[in-house]
Amino acid sequence: MHKSTNKHSRKTMLSLTAAALLAASLPSAGIAAEAPTTGTPQAQATDTSQTPAAGTPQTPTTDTTQTPAAGTTQTPAKDTTQTPATGAPQTPAAGTTQTPPVSGTPTTKPTESAATPAATAKDPFYDIVRDPNRDAIMTLYNEGIVKPAKDRKFRPKAEIGRSDFTVILGRAMNAKGSVFDVYFKDPIPDWAIRYVGGLSALGIYDGYLDGDTFGPTQPVTRAEAAAMVARAAHLESQPLPMDLGGATNVPIWALDDVGAAYAAGLITVTDTGTLNPNKKVTRSEMAAMIAPLVKSKAFMQPVKIEDDITLP
Numbered sequence: 001m002h003k004s005t006n007k008h009s010r011k012t013m014l015s016l017t018a019a020a021l022l023a024a025s026l027p028s029a030g031i032a033a034e035a036p037t038t039g040t041p042q043a044q045a046t047d048t049s050q051t052p053a054a055g056t057p058q059t060p061t062t063d064t065t066q067t068p069a070a071g072t073t074q075t076p077a078k079d080t081t082q083t084p085a086t087g088a089p090q091t092p093a094a095g096t097t098q099t100p101p102v103s104g105t106p107t108t109k110p111t112e113s114a115a116t117p118a119a120t121a122k123d124p125f126y127d128i129v130r131d132p133n134r135d136a137i138m139t140l141y142n143e144g145i146v147k148p149a150k151d152r153k154f155r156p157k158a159e160i161g162r163s164d165f166t167v168i169l170g171r172a173m174n175a176k177g178s179v180f181d182v183y184f185k186d187p188i189p190d191w192a193i194r195y196v197g198g199l200s201a202l203g204i205y206d207g208y209l210d211g212d213t214f215g216p217t218q219p220v221t222r223a224e225a226a227a228m229v230a231r232a233a234h235l236e237s238q239p240l241p242m243d244l245g246g247a248t249n250v251p252i253w254a255l256d257d258v259g260a261a262y263a264a265g266l267i268t269v270t271d272t273g274t275l276n277p278n279k280k281v282t283r284s285e286m287a288a289m290i291a292p293l294v295k296s297k298a299f300m301q302p303v304k305i306e307d308d309i310t311l312p
Helices: 002-025 134-142 162-173 190-201 222-232 252-263 283-295
Strands: none
Touching: 134 283, 162 190, 162 222, 162 283, 222 252, 222 283
16 A cells, blocks of 8 residues: 555656646747637737748838848848939039039040130141231232141241242232243243243243243242232332432342332331342242232232143
8 A cells, every 4th residue: 555655646746747847848839929819819029020920911110220130131221322313313422522424425525626716727837827927928828829738837937939939929910821931941840830931921030141041949039029029010110219228239120120019018128127139038028029919909800821732
């Protein structure tokens, strides 16, 4: 009796101990996750980080600053500094000076020509900007009498040869003549021979020495240039003032024509205060002699010379 009682008591104690252990382990074994009985009010946990039960629709919290649960993949809210869509105005962050380019419009660096007004177009000759006879040179250029070289130089201080002078004066007079009027024995460039023939037929000049040498590369003197221009414009002969410095150095054959050019203001004294007639004429001085006659239309009536059928 005593042994069985003890045995029964021991079993009872073991059963009670097991029941107690089972009751203690029930909250951590998922009872709290069990759905409450219908109609039984139950306080909801206030922890916003709790994961809702599967299949239960739940309205997410509108607070975009909520930290997602660990281990979950969540798309972050759009950055408010993100570049807006095309056409939307954007204010850069404080302290930044960035200016966003207009969408679709390439940024083009302005060129110098765009900044230069059209009224101040470049001179065809960049070496005449400070030349005292710049306006005369431009008059000849605008009339097509002188043309710019590839290097855009006029060379205003350079001497001018007889061929060049004849072509420029011939263009001003529209006196392109015939090769049959060229009786000079020395060779003349093809680009000048028609004008040499035209001015020879008009008696604008004679040859050197015995009259049959032209000297196409020979530099033209101030007296020669003044005489040829005066003859081409049919200026009335004028005597030179007796007190004019250098007047006695003018060749006899050119006295009356140089006097006419001086009276018309086509030739003036040089820096030395004298006429200096035997000094080689410069291209700038040549323009100063011819341009006034072009502007006054002294060469308006073209010189009528029989056409030459031997050259185009």
